[in-house]
Amino acid sequence: MDIKGKTLDELNALSEQIRERILEVVSKNGGHLSSTLGATDLIIGMHYVFNSKKDPFIFDVSHQSYAHKLLTDRWEEFETLRQLNGISGYTKPSESEDDYFVSGHSSTSISLAVGAAKAIRLKGEEGERVPIAFIGDGSMSAGMVYEALNELGEREYPLIIVLNDNEMSIAKPIGAISRMLSQAMASSFYQKMKKRVEDSLADYKGASYLAKKFDESLRIITPGIMFEEMGLEYIGPIDGHNIESIIETLELAKSMKKPVVIHAQTLKGKGYEYSEGHLEHWHGVSAFDLETGKTIKKGGRKSATQIYSDKLLEVARADDKVVGVTAAMPSGTGLSPLLEEFPDRFWDVAIAEQHAVTSMGSLAKEGFKPFCTIYSTFLQRGYDQVIHDVCLMNLPVTFAIDRAGIVGEDGETHQGVFDLSYLRIIPNMTLFAPRDEVSLQQAIEFAKDFPTPSAFRYPRGAFIDAGEFPAEEFQLGKSQMLRDASSEILFIGYGNSVGRAIETAKLMDIDVAILDLRFLKPLDSIKLTKLSQQYKKWFVFSDSSKSGGVGSAILEFLNESNISNVQVVSFEYGDEFITHGKTKDVESSLELLPQQLKERVLREI
Secondary structure (H helix, E strand, C coil), rough: CCCCCCHHHHHHHHHHHHHHHHHHHHHCCCCCHHHHHHHHHHEEEHHHCCCCCCCCCCCCCCCCCCCHHHHCCCHHHHCCCCCCCCCCCCCCCCCCCCCCCCCCCCCHHHHHHHHHHHHHCCCCCCCEEEEEEEHHHHHCCCCHHCCCCCCCHHHCCCEEEEEECCCCCCCCCCCCHHHHHHHHHHCHHHHHHHHHHHHCCCCCCCHHHHCCCCCCCCCCCCHHHHHHCCCEEEEEEEEECCHHHHHHHHHHHHCCCEEEEEEEECCCCCCCCHCCCCCHCCCCCEEEECCCCCCCCCCCEEEEEEHHHCCCCCCHHHCCEEEEECCCCCCCCHHHHHHHHHHEEEEECCCCHHHHHHHHHHHHHCCCCCEEEEEEHHHHHHHHHHHHHCCCCCCCCCCEEECCCCCCCCCHCECCCCHHHHCCCCCCCEEEEECCCHHHHHHHHHHHHCCCCCEECCCCCCCCCCEEEECCCCCCCCCCCEEEECCCEEEEEEECCCHHHHHHHHHCCCCCHHHHHHEECCCHHHHHHHHHCCEEEEEEECCCCCCCHHHHHHHHHHHCCCCCCCCCEEECEEEEEECCCCCHHHHHHHHCHHHHHHHHHHHHH
């Protein structure tokens, strides 16, 4: 969509149309809402001033980039947002040449922009192209941002950082004086005057020092002092919903040919009454009624996250040594009630998984029992800390891994695929998994008193297994036999996939045995050795990567034990990133629905 020739009135009308389109689709498909509504005017300004086909548009996380998608030839296709074979909820270069980078995790945009600026300089394209990093204030809580800013201030590559501040969590302007000064600093007159004064005083000893001090005295009461001290030009705060002001500011920043931070204040959920404001519920939503704003509820059992939250709260009330942390996901991980009841024992440390893990190491050393509650995909960001600051010291930190397995519409960047593979190789780490509500409660009790590092995983939504088989108490390295059989076929399930094994077994015309593995590390070597004498065909069910996963661990065990009469077939995920779509649709595409698994078993026997 070419918007460069549009009038201001036409741009404002377009902004309303884009918000209406976003609301129309997200209310049906679900997705990220409040942040993307708030970012619409800024994105229109970016497309008016720059060209996304040559200027790298780099959206941090990119959940707020829906307006960008609608402005780049995806208006009709937007109907398929987050659906299988439809467009992604995040930027994706394979989807459009206007999407510079795959993004789904926070705080990477400025590093990417610095890298792009380096490439532009090496290719001799400065003046022709300029990277624009679009980052929210929440993403500024991660250390990677400051690593990038540190180098950028030293190298001074021309690039623009649009800081979308929708909660004023970076720095709140101080009264009328700050607003007046910020508006003045956002004007071309101020920037030209500053440059003229600097040039005219450059040859006079002492005068430049006085000019610098005068400038600093103005900025000391504005939010820009941090960026200025790092060597970056700062403009703002500006009104992130005033398209005319946005365009003028972007034009000014573009002309400066240096690193510039534009601090824009926006309202989350702008344009939709129910979502406006700092309401976490409207960040990511499922389908809802546009007229009332109410979620279209679906019946079903309690989610694993809710079970975890309720049980951990019970345990924390009974034991004041139980503490916990999450990284910017208090609601998503179920820790909100614990943060409210025990604000001195449970913490949200913002988007800082590395810090979250390491800080829990110290608490464990001091005799507390930390529960580090993080999504599988985000624990990847704290991997070195799991190794270096927890396992190396053999400290009793428990990692409660939410969203393990397929998470559906968020797709490749969020699927909880790799945690078993990357945790299994770490010395001192114990891995186990519950299969239903009761065993998740038991897992929490077991972890609370466990003396060394441990991790257990559970799915998004409800467990597949509704508790058909009574759950035994967890004992270190012990599996649970759910059903014996007269055939040579054994289904081995781990975690939520025990339920998938049970459902598949119900469809079989052959009597099959079912084992809940429970512990991946250590394996139940005694039980597995015994089972190898009776069952010769083992089928592995686990919501995890096949590379380094449950099947791999079992094959390693069989090899080390010189057991050669067992055939192992794993139904774990193959060596590829898993696309987005409704969970059932994605599972169907991977042939992981019970009827499909039955057919796959029959082909192997």
